[in-house]
Amino acid sequence: MSHADPPNGSREIGAQDSKSRSILDDKGIRRALTRIAHEILERNEEPEVLYLVAIPNGGVPLARILASNLAEIAGLEVAVGVLDTTLYRDDLMTSGARPLLRRTEMPSAVDERVVVLVDDVVKTGRTIRAAMDALMDFGRPQAVQVVGLVDRGHRELPIKLDYVGKNVPTHVGEAVRLRGNGSDAEDLLEVVVLPVEENAA
């Protein structure tokens, strides 16, 4: 998730979306992730060293779906980790209250693996920068690639995505959120754009 989003609660189900507009529905998200799984296999000749690392909260359900796609397509058991970037943020000391931390679970070693970072929305690139720094504290990956379900543009750092679900031009002040966690048929995923004033609330 982008630094410009609030530090938590980015997927509040209860948040009523009078003025929010949906830009990707559950079907669209799953279709994009299937395509991305194919692209990952195309790019990586040694798929057994792949390691999906989700950036919470939004990256977690996406990485889980990607892993099951990779299992279905290529019969791969891909390791999946979760890496919170909060302690590596560059705005902690300047941004008022300290954000809540989220969970980090890195079940496998990072050394010699091709790590694929998975995030829901990429904007400034600062979260990806923080994630790469965090990753290096866990070891020395062979390579790092990045999946962004939604690329909003507005990059502030020289970070480029390797796999993009959808490019969505937005205004800087808007918020883009992934809702739901896709854990069962009832809980659908959706990406919505919240207008400027609702984001500020």
Add this chain to the structure above:
Amino acid sequence: MIGRDLLGIEDLEREDIEKILETAMHMREVGERDVKKVPTLRGRTIVNLFFEASTRTRASFEIAGKRLSADVVNFSPASSSLKKAESILDTARTLDAMDPDAVVVRHAVSGVPRRIADVLGAPVINAGDGAHEHPTQALLDILTVQQEKGRIDGLTVTIVGDIAHSRVARSNIYGFRKMGAEVRVAAPPPMIPADVEALGVKAYTSLRESLDGVDVVMALRIQNERLVGSWFPSVREYSATFGLDRAKLRYARDGAIVMHPGPVNRGVELSHDLADHRPSVILDQVRNGVAIRMAVLYLFAGRHRGGGPFAQQGAQ
């Protein structure tokens, strides 16, 4: 919603305690990594201002600060200045002029951290003041119980020892009560402060009765130096009646855990066997101490005058 400093558990709301505990759970994960260091407080300075001798708490704060990449400076003024309130504030002002991002204070006199906080720009963390409070100890104790029992709400905790002189007891009484536990204290009558039941605890002069059905037994260190020339019976008599061993522990609920803030006087507050083995969780307390202090430094350090860490979080 609390302020810039962490002076006591009394000042905290339950949500504040929960926020610190949750942050500490994530800090534990950092401590389990190969590289036990994150860049969060890089370029920040934390001063450990310890007027009273302490090895464990100081080391715990020092490790916590270093794991967050802060520069940690230990400052232990000569104890001869203990009674001169002026020179304490002078010392604090001098340190403040060096622009620390947090000052961790321990002092033998209750209330000194608050006095220091009044004159400092930097946030003050109380690392123990007299018989008043030792908030990070209570927080690490609550975290340890939460990990062992999965909850605090509805548990019963007995604190046994010199309640009257214990800042650990006071902070834990506030903390466990706010988190929904029932708290009992047990000690010989002179060690029970007259007004203790006003804190919402039940006082017992029989250890056995106080243990009936409890989930957690917390033994306090008997501090010989504080008891010189007083009514204190004898260490042997104390140990026989209030020292915890496996036989006395049978009165507690099955699966009850035993805690101690350390260092243990073996054979006095706890039998040798209990000091080293389950159900005592003393080393978990120490481990959680580093995580709690990392959480506290993360939430408080750098929060100078004009905003607390629990201020409203807005979207930026």
